[in-house]
Amino acid sequence: MHINDLELFIAVAKLGSFSKxxxxxxxxxxxxxxxxxxxxxxxxxxxxxxxxxxxxxxPNGEQFLEQVExxxxxxxxxxxVMRNDQAEVQGRVRIGLIPFTDRLLDKYIAEFVxxxxxxxxxxxxxxxxxxxxxxxxLDFVLDxxxxxxxxxxxxxxxxxxxxxxxxxxxxxxxxxxxDVTDLEHHSFIGSRSINGMVDTKLKMGDQxxxxxxxxxxxxxxxLYSFCLAGAGISMLPYSIAAEAIASxxxxxxxxxxxxxxxxxxxxxxxxxxxxxxxxxxxxxIVDMATSLIETxxxxxxxxxxxxxxxxxxx
Numbered sequence: 001m002h003i004n005d006l007e008l009f010i011a012v013a014k015l016g017s018f019s020k021x022x023x024x025x026x027x028x029x030x031x032x033x034x035x036x037x038x039x040x041x042x043x044x045x046x047x048x049x050x051x052x053x054x055x056x057x058x059p060n061g062e063q064f065l066e067q068v069e070x071x072x073x074x075x076x077x078x079x080x081v082m083r084n085d086q087a088e089v090q091g092r093v094r095i096g097l098i099p100f101t102d103r104l105l106d107k108y109i110a111e112f113v114x115x116x117x118x119x120x121x122x123x124x125x126x127x128x129x130x131x132x133x134x135x136x137x138l139d140f141v142l143d144x145x146x147x148x149x150x151x152x153x154x155x156x157x158x159x160x161x162x163x164x165x166x167x168x169x170x171x172x173x174x175x176x177x178x179d180v181t182d183l184e185h186h187s188f189i190g191s192r193s194i195n196g197m198v199d200t201k202l203k204m205g206d207q208x209x210x211x212x213x214x215x216x217x218x219x220x221x222x223l224y225s226f227c228l229a230g231a232g233i234s235m236l237p238y239s240i241a242a243e244a245i246a247s248x249x250x251x252x253x254x255x256x257x258x259x260x261x262x263x264x265x266x267x268x269x270x271x272x273x274x275x276x277x278x279x280x281x282x283x284x285i286v287d288m289a290t291s292l293i294e295t296x297x298x299x300x301x302x303x304x305x306x307x308x309x310x311x312x313x314x
């Protein structure tokens with residue numbers, strides 16, 4: 001039983017005909033008639049007495065109207081209050097984003113501030129991830145990897161797999177790539193972890209690749225920029241490389257292989273103490289992540305279904 005059917009029933013009961021109810025609700029008479037018939041079938045009892053001149057409620061119809069009309073009014077009022085409350089949300093939200101996620105969130109942030117003009121987003125780009133929560137007084141942080149502090153609450157947003165990408169500028173001047181073993185002879189752009197360590201062994205699925213880094217950076221934007229410029233091969237999420245792939249500025253290297261899964265999280269001290277504005281924006285990030293993970297998953301699936309790719313100089 002749908003609330004729209006109940007609203008149709010109330011309109012017919014109040015106006016005394018299918019035609020008048022259809023006109024008041026800007027719909028077709030045949031649709032009203034069919035929905036009322038479906039409602040009667042669902043309830044197992046007739047609601048209206050139909051004659052050639054008029055319609056009236058049956059005793060069952062009168063009883064049903066008396067019970068459902070107040071409920072429908074309450075639901076309408078609750079929805080109205082919710083819409084007004086959402087529109088009036090205000091305050092400041094302090095957000096920590098790891099590098100490059102601002103580019104993934106840009107359109108969602110724009111939509112959010114347009115919908116909630118009284119909310120101010122105070123955004124910090126943090127290399128330290130969730131460890132910056134207390135120091136910067138953040139409402140929450142978008143982070144990846146392993147979380148080892150039980151003092152915070154973490155909502156898992158999804159899982160990403162990294163793939164190898166390079167610019168045609170690099171591919172054209174580098175040695176051919178036929179399989180994983182060829183990567184030992186190529187230049188890589190690597191990232192330094194928060195603790196300062198650099199792992200020279202890339203874990204790609206069930207394979208471990210020993211690589212040589214010509215450039216090491218602790219910032220994902222720089223890693224991406226150097227890769228675009230042709231400095232070497234980088235391991236990136238598809239969501240970051242997608243625009244450059246579409247424009248031909250980056251190509252996938254051995255697309256059939258990928259990294260071990262990387263979890264993404266929304267980390268916060270306590271949702272209980274979040275402001276209404278912070279909760280709303282957190283929900284926006286959850287929606288964004290759902291869409292992003294679906295896009296990533298589709299790309300990974302397509303890559304696995306493709307035949308093995310070899311990169312050769314023209």
